[in-house]
Amino acid sequence: MSVTAQPGQVPEPRLPLSRDRVLRTAVALADTYGMEAVTMRRVADELGAEAMSLYHHVANKDALLDGAVDLVAREINEAVAGLDPVPGWQQAVRRRILAARDVLLRHRWAPRLMSTRTAMSPEVVRYHDRLVGLLREGGFSYDLAHHALHALGSRALGFSQELFDPGDGATAGLSAELAADLPYLVGMLTEIAHDDPGSILGWCDDQVEFEFGLDLLLDGLDRKLRKP
Amino acid sequence: MSVTAQPGQVPEPRLPLSRDRVLRTAVALADTYGMEAVTMRRVADELGAEAMSLYHHVANKDALLDGAVDLVAREINEAVAGLDPVPGWQQAVRRRILAARDVLLRHRWAPRLMSTRTAMSPEVVRYHDRLVGLLREGGFSYDLAHHALHALGSRALGFSQELFDPGDGATAGLSAELAADLPYLVGMLTEIAHDDPGSILGWCDDQVEFEFGLDLLLDGLDRKLRKP
DNA sequence: ACCTGAACACCGTTCAAGT
DNA sequence: ACCTGAACACCGTTCAAGT
Helix, strand or coil: CCCCCCCCCCCCCCCCCCHHHHHHHHHHHHHHHCHHHCCHHHHHHHCCCCHHHHHHCCCCHHHHHHHHHHHHHHHHHHHHHCCCCCCCHHHHHHHHHHHHHHHHHCCCCHHHHHHHCCCCCHHHHHHHHHHHHHHHHCCCCHHHHHHHHHHHHHHHHCCCCCCCCHHHCCCCCCCHHHHHCCHHHHHHHHHHHHHCCCCCCCCCCHHHHHHHHHHHHHHHHHHHHHCC | CCCCCCCCCCCCCCCCCCHHHHHHHHHHHHHHHCHHHCCHHHHHHHCCCCHHHHHHCCCCHHHHHHHHHHHHHHHHHHHHHCCCCCCCHHHHHHHHHHHHHHHHHCCCCHHHHHHHCCCCCHHHHHHHHHHHHHHHHCCCCHHHHHHHHHHHHHHHHCCCCCCCCHHHCCCCCCCHHHHHCCHHHHHHHHHHHHHCCCCCCCCCCHHHHHHHHHHHHHHHHHHHHHCC
């Protein structure tokens, strides 16, 4: 129903669409309902428009997803830019990466999308440029910095691939039959359950494990830096 | 056209479908044409059947993909089982992971799928059980082995997330304007191009970088093992 | 210029029906 | 039991048409 403006009532003049509004809507939808809710029809609906209208602001769905990733990466760069300087390259890199991680924890769909996108996000590239800058200031050769980026992989941006999410019942799914074939995993689970009772379901603290892996890499890099 | 058997000619009695045939066909399709070719209709077509027939052997598409991942993981476990024993936990783990990687290089679609699947593959779990076994024999506590699995992440199975694939023109895409904002990445690229001319496009040797990161982690773990 | 409706080619999947 | 055709609800996208 199209209505002309009425006196004394909000005319609802519907903001015109724009690339930025489209991308922000996609991000908001993914934040709230997950990636599978991000369809052209749904995004348009949220904006009070038709699916086809989006194509005037975004080349196609791939471009829309690329744009959404770029928006999140910009948020990371802004968070990282606000960080106080810290002495020591290792601490500086560590804090920067954990700050990036904080942003990604607010957009849990983003890591998977980032690793799927084929086009590279300018903001993601920018993030890595600044990270190399931090390493250079810490005394890294470009060659070692390059290896460092590869070694860190997705950890540089604050996430790492979790192969199983023990949260959804890794142990619960272990039938007695299956367990018999998995002596080491069962041993690991039972011992840790004994040391720390009540932690068997969802027993892996993601943050702790992420930092463990990160520190292992940073320590190793520091050693290579000192005696190449 | 349905034909009755004719004398002197192959009757083409079409093998009956089976879960195994369905899964193998899915893997073969993905190997040859990539994941996007794996649709219910296409898999059925390849088997000379209708899409709906697959549902008698596989619960739905998700189950089909889970099964395909499991098939690849089984291939990894078989390859790994054939490895000669090696002294030293670090070398043993290293060789096992690189053997897993060799298998995944034959199924390039599999890593992405493995990290997307929500259900856990029995064969993937089995792989990790044996890996923990190797660590235990090397003197790891269950606690350190647990941290080690998390630290290795997808590297344990032989892959790691590449954020950009420099193969598709990372440097080519750098306009002069953009480059001005990326002093460190440009510096890195130009220096390495100078040291190793002709390697600018696709200059990152995936295998070398994978092993660099892997060794960094294994060295770090060894240090923790010796003085906890 | 920006937006839209109808239509197309493609999904995964349900259901009732065939053998 | 195993397999199938038609149909449904949902995609992304093209196109011609509206303002």
